[in-house]
Amino acid sequence: MKIKGNVYLRKQLAQAFKNKALGHSLLFSGKEGIGKYLYAKEFASYLLCENVAEENIPLGGCGECRVCALLKTNSCPELVEVFCKEENTEKIKTTISELYKEKVAAKRRVVIFRDAEYLRVQGANSLLKSIEEPPKNTFFILTCANAELLLPTIRSRCQKWHFNPLQDEEVKEIIKENLNLLPSQFAVKLSAGSPALALLLLEEEELVKDIFNTLLKISQGDDQIIAPFLNQLLKIEEKEKVINFLLLCGSYFLEKSTDLNLVYKWAL
Template identity: 30%
Template sequence: MLYPWQQSLWQNWQLLLGQGRLHHAILLLAVRGSGREVLAQQLAQTVLCQNCDTEPCGVCHSCKLFAAKTHPDFHIIAPLQEGKQIGVDAVRQCNRWAVETSQLAGQRVIMIEHADALGEAAANALLKTLEEPPSGCQFILTAQSLDSLLPTINSRCNKWRLTTPDEQETQRWVERQMMQTVKLESVRLNGGAPLATKQFIEQGQDIRHGNLLEALSNFLLPPFTGIYDVAALCTGEGIVSLKWLSYFLVDCIKLQQGVSTHFVHNESLDKVQAVASQINPAVLLSQVRKANELHRKLEKHTGLNEELLIVEWLTGFIAD
């Protein structure tokens, strides 16, 4: 079942499917939490369907195998772990699938999830197959953006961007799904992505985010106590907490500069105002930069003493 914000793009694909003009390599660009895997799988199932050209019938042998995740002509490659690259061996396997004969005497579909995680060697191994695709083989690639995708892959695909709903639509959709009021700041912390926002609330991150802001606000007011409380909350949540604090500090900077709209922390402006009135603008700018640097460092290097590094960063607010 597709989500409402996916219908327009899906209708465009249906038109091309009906006309037999769908490009052999589709690149779907969509942010995390937009349900892009649902849309990509809908396309894959439709291409493989034995009864219909523009939507999966759901009853043919192919559709039943697809629903059971046992379709012999549908293959997926993806990073083995989040944040890791797709290796060249996985792409070589993908190239072998591309030239195999269909086991159901129909199309073959190869999906590459997180194609922006293809390393240079892996991307180069894929190029020839994308340039000279075997007959009856459909490629579907998904990525968050073009920023990390190698231009050589980008240039050989037909690109489609899934737009997320505006933040009010996302807020209303999540509220309907969860049957509760949802803060706009929860939507903004998740880039407006509906599924990411829903998961954020389901997992209680909205509550823990609020607790972290409370602890930080208390720490940044004289007599500047509670540094280890903030660090413990950050460590418990993981490195995403540094992103939350970075957004919060940017809101403080905006307020200091006279901005009156477009705050991420729309419902926590009292805390934004308290910190903005207390901390020097130059310190805030420096701490945002250092928070982002620390986030990248912890993302790249596992095994570091996260709590110690966060305490060190927090001391930057009160150092002479």
């Protein structure tokens, strides 16, 4: 998948490494679905590349050395990934403890903690100990949509890198290039810079448009449609999805109130 957005920040990461100003524990924060995990994987590839010391090495590594070849097949032992949202605490603790037992064959090792805010107390405490006393030649990259949910002690010990939502055109390009789909202006605008969210909106576009238009009418004083609207929502089986769409539309009203009439036209 071709990576887009936040080019300046991604280059700054590489520059920080070259200038020996990079911390061993990095916190990648930003809106959900904007590509923080992809940025983490890209930078991990850069750190692990055997030719990283050379000039003009791309952000994702040279693509030709032994390590880069292993990374392409997801078989590089120096890249460890922890999926905090899906893995149980014991597995996470075991993964962390193994870092101290295994010798690193390459110059560096990178451990990515995806969705780090989902770490439970015991897993978070294990991570904190590793950050305080990291294994030799090991970098930690934590990605999260809400840094406030992390332990304050973890946040304070990480070098913070905040990634911005993507531009509308970048969202369109990502979806078009990787999925051969042309997203509607409505989905792109409502996603507010999140390609992942734009895809979700495309899957349920008619439902979201209906919710958006109804909420807009209610906000303009049409309270006669509230009861029928609620009855309609109650009939939908996937309640969690409906709640998420309601929250999404509501938050968009708050953030983009000046654009509502324009978005309304796209939703028609």
